[in-house]
Amino acid sequence: MTTRYTKDHEYIRIEGDAGIVGITDYAQAQLGDVVFVELPSIGKTVNKGDEAAVVESVKAASEIYAPVSGEVVEVNSDLEASPGAVNEDPAGRGWFLKIRVTNPSEIEGLLTEEQYQEFVKSL
Amino acid sequence: MAEPARADEPLLKTPLHGEHVALGARMVPFAGYDMPVQYPTGILTEHNWTREHAGLFDVSHMGQAFLVAEDKSHETVAKAFEALIPADVLNLKPNQQRYSQLLADDGGILDDLMVTRVGAPGHEGWLYLVVNASMKDADYAHIQARLPAGVTLNRKDNLALMALQGPSAAAVMAEKAPEAAELAFMMSADVQIDGIWCHISRSGYTGEDGYEISCHDKDSAALWRSLLAHPEVKPIGLGARDSLRLEAGLCLYGHDIDTTTSPIEAGLIWSIQKRRREEGGFPGAERVQREIKDGAGRVRVGLKPEGRAPAREGSVIVTPDGREVGVVTSGGFGPTVNGPVAMGYVARDVSAIGTDVHLMVRGKPIPAKIAAMPFAPHRYKR
Numbered sequence: 001m002t003t004r005y006t007k008d009h010e011y012i013r014i015e016g017d018a019g020i021v022g023i024t025d026y027a028q029a030q031l032g033d034v035v036f037v038e039l040p041s042i043g044k045t046v047n048k049g050d051e052a053a054v055v056e057s058v059k060a061a062s063e064i065y066a067p068v069s070g071e072v073v074e075v076n077s078d079l080e081a082s083p084g085a086v087n088e089d090p091a092g093r094g095w096f097l098k099i100r101v102t103n104p105s106e107i108e109g110l111l112t113e114e115q116y117q118e119f120v121k122s123l
Numbered sequence: 124m125a126e127p128a129r130a131d132e133p134l135l136k137t138p139l140h141g142e143h144v145a146l147g148a149r150m151v152p153f154a155g156y157d158m159p160v161q162y163p164t165g166i167l168t169e170h171n172w173t174r175e176h177a178g179l180f181d182v183s184h185m186g187q188a189f190l191v192a193e194d195k196s197h198e199t200v201a202k203a204f205e206a207l208i209p210a211d212v213l214n215l216k217p218n219q220q221r222y223s224q225l226l227a228d229d230g231g232i233l234d235d236l237m238v239t240r241v242g243a244p245g246h247e248g249w250l251y252l253v254v255n256a257s258m259k260d261a262d263y264a265h266i267q268a269r270l271p272a273g274v275t276l277n278r279k280d281n282l283a284l285m286a287l288q289g290p291s292a293a294a295v296m297a298e299k300a301p302e303a304a305e306l307a308f309m310m311s312a313d314v315q316i317d318g319i320w321c322h323i324s325r326s327g328y329t330g331e332d333g334y335e336i337s338c339h340d341k342d343s344a345a346l347w348r349s350l351l352a353h354p355e356v357k358p359i360g361l362g363a364r365d366s367l368r369l370e371a372g373l374c375l376y377g378h379d380i381d382t383t384t385s386p387i388e389a390g391l392i393w394s395i396q397k398r399r400r401e402e403g404g405f406p407g408a409e410r411v412q413r414e415i416k417d418g419a420g421r422v423r424v425g426l427k428p429e430g431r432a433p434a435r436e437g438s439v440i441v442t443p444d445g446r447e448v449g450v451v452t453s454g455g456f457g458p459t460v461n462g463p464v465a466m467g468y469v470a471r472d473v474s475a476i477g478t479d480v481h482l483m484v485r486g487k488p489i490p491a492k493i494a495a496m497p498f499a500p501h502r503y504k505r
Contacts, residue, residue: 032161032165032166032362033165033166033167033168035167035431035433035456036431036432036433036456036463038432038485054485056432056433056456057166058166058167058170058362058363058366058455058456058458059160059166059362059365059455060435061433061435080431083431
């Protein structure tokens, strides 16, 4: 199981031909208390870097960008009732959406865990 | 995730800056100051703590000043200031405070402020002002330019200001200064806390009972620590200050009120006492009196979006059939309401409570209703 990261603090955890997308622990801490998540409709096609979801904290709205191109095949509808899961367990219960990856080579261009941790340290 | 923008200009620091950093606050630029937006527990926890216990806020960035009549006459200083604001200053009792607005000649709001008739012995003819941080230089220049001979403005940049807000505030203050407990809403007193001189007023910006506490900057850290040592008191940042005031239906200058809005459009007629409504004699009186008589064309209203999505400042307000009727001026998530809340201006014909409107959020219409404010009931000490 491979997890890759973007410099915008999204992660994608690869499971077969699809990936689970969420935001990192660093990102949730920066955002503060999440109160609402707007998720895309299932079947939506996104290109790498497109807005895939919107996360609202008490203070502000932030866009979540698709780390890779693909089709949204599943969304975490539990976030409607418990958006706080993004803060409590960003890598687990706080996931946003699942993308069927159309261009696997895009994954290789993303940051590894080690590279992402280095990047966060540099901020 | 998009990164927030950072300002490059050097930021001012309040005398409590070191306290915030030591408490692990996240500091952000606000009105030219480096201010705590939240402490490690986060905005939701801070908001709820203030509603249930007592929150301590550093608001030392706000402008504090005195207007002083050389002839030591309250009437002299009151009349001078009444020429700039629509509140009744003349009939303030010693130590009584009022909320008002500095008005432009066209009736637009230059800033909102608190004015107190100083009650301390030997200070007859003194008014104490608190103005917004972002506007203080402009306010002072405006006031200075319009004062008659014999009245002077003294800005007090060596004073700190903090607010203690919430249902436990009175009990906490009573332990420090027994006379604080009996103080009525919008009344002030000079007290000693741990030997520190403080000017306290029973007021605030959260909708809760509480106090604003002014002291000399050199004493502020000791006072801050003394109040924070109480188990009912936690530090609260600007993030929760904003969600608390939004739920309380209180205006934020530069957002809900500005030079394009009049006090009548903003629903602030309660802050213009009867004598001033009738007599006028303040900038923009013609517009204010006309809007009182005929109604304003647009009015500030509360907005309650359906569902969970917050509608932020700038969201356009439309009727269900798509007619644009206004704009959201403040909006977000109300932790006490446990849902989104907003305020904004709408055309008068759609301003009745219960009217259905749509708020445009990211291009999509969110159904909402015009709602009564405050969203969280005021719990002032009357």
